[in-house]
Amino acid sequence: MTMDETARTAARHLLLPTPDEMGRIDAAAARHVPVALLMENAGRAVARAIRRHMRPCRVLVLCGPGNNGGDGYVTARRLAEEGWPVSVAEMAPPHPGGDAAAAAALWQGPVVAFTPENAARFDLVVDAVFGAGLSRNIAPDVADVLKAAPRLVAIDMPTGVDGATGAVRGYAPQVEMTVTFCRLKPGHLLLPGHTLCGRTVLADIGIGEDAVASVPIRTWHNAPGLWRTPACGPTSYKYSRGVVSICGGREMPGAARLSAAGARAAGAGLVRLAA
Known part of the structure; x- marks a missing residue:
């Protein structure tokens, strides 16, 4: 497989x-x-x-x-x-x-x-x-x-x-x-x-x-098996590994910062945070 x-x-x-x-x-x-x-x-x-x-x-x-x-x-x-x-x-x-x-x-x-x-x-x-x-x-x-x-x-x-x-x-x-x-x-x-x-x-x-x-289902359990980070190869670069853009609020940007840190740790090629 x-x-x-x-x-x-x-x-x-x-x-x-x-x-x-x-x-x-x-x-x-x-x-x-x-x-x-x-x-x-x-x-x-x-x-x-x-x-x-x-x-x-x-x-x-x-x-x-x-x-x-x-x-x-x-x-x-x-x-x-x-x-x-x-x-x-x-x-x-x-x-x-x-x-x-x-x-x-x-x-x-x-x-x-x-x-x-x-x-x-x-x-x-x-x-x-x-x-x-x-x-x-x-x-x-x-x-x-x-x-x-x-x-x-x-x-x-x-x-x-x-x-x-x-x-x-x-x-x-x-x-x-x-x-x-x-x-x-x-x-x-x-x-x-x-x-x-x-x-x-x-x-x-x-x-x-x-x-x-046989039945179209549109809801999934958000678990690791649903997501896979692309493997790195000799020609890989930041845009081939996905771009994550996160918009946060002015007064309480903590959740946006945590999301950005998680995306970076997961291997996203580029993380953009706008707060």
Whole structure:
């Protein structure tokens, strides 16, 4: 693999799809991998992350009616198969005939009411109510259940965090860990969502890179893999290594000076500071 190919591969893994873009990626992936299999892989990944980072305890999985809830049913089944005491609370039943309904049908363990009292009785609560695509404020009764949980793990995104902006939709809980899939979303990195997500685990569930490449994504995680300083050669000169121009304010030029120092240290050929 050449340096350019390595850089492109690194940049692809720093893509931050919005929930709408991730939905189109999921649809593209489903043409090759059944949604039921992706859901199974997602639930398995969440259960694996919980087992890796937490001790066995009594677990309640809160399931919404969509595919996020379907991931929750799989998580519950996988943890129960490992001997964890698990119950499920449905905010609403899955849509009939969908993949989440099929996942719910495989759950043979206890089902309890979706209430704050039940959430408070368990040691750990898994939030599979809504995923990253939430675009409205959550209902007060859902917020009350989440507030009652002593410890929380979120699937995809804590309920109430807007996956596109990181904003809180009415209420969002502080969780200990968030397990998401394929790529991080902007809401995992933007405040206040970033702090509410706790430890963020990114899991591969079998969505191919061709599905990701089929959707134009315009947001990236600003990390070292996204940027590469041109290598110096015998004919290199300052203009071949990039020119950085920074405009700063009259009264408080500190940020501009720091930016200039960073650009110079990174290897820019010429740095211009106007303040």
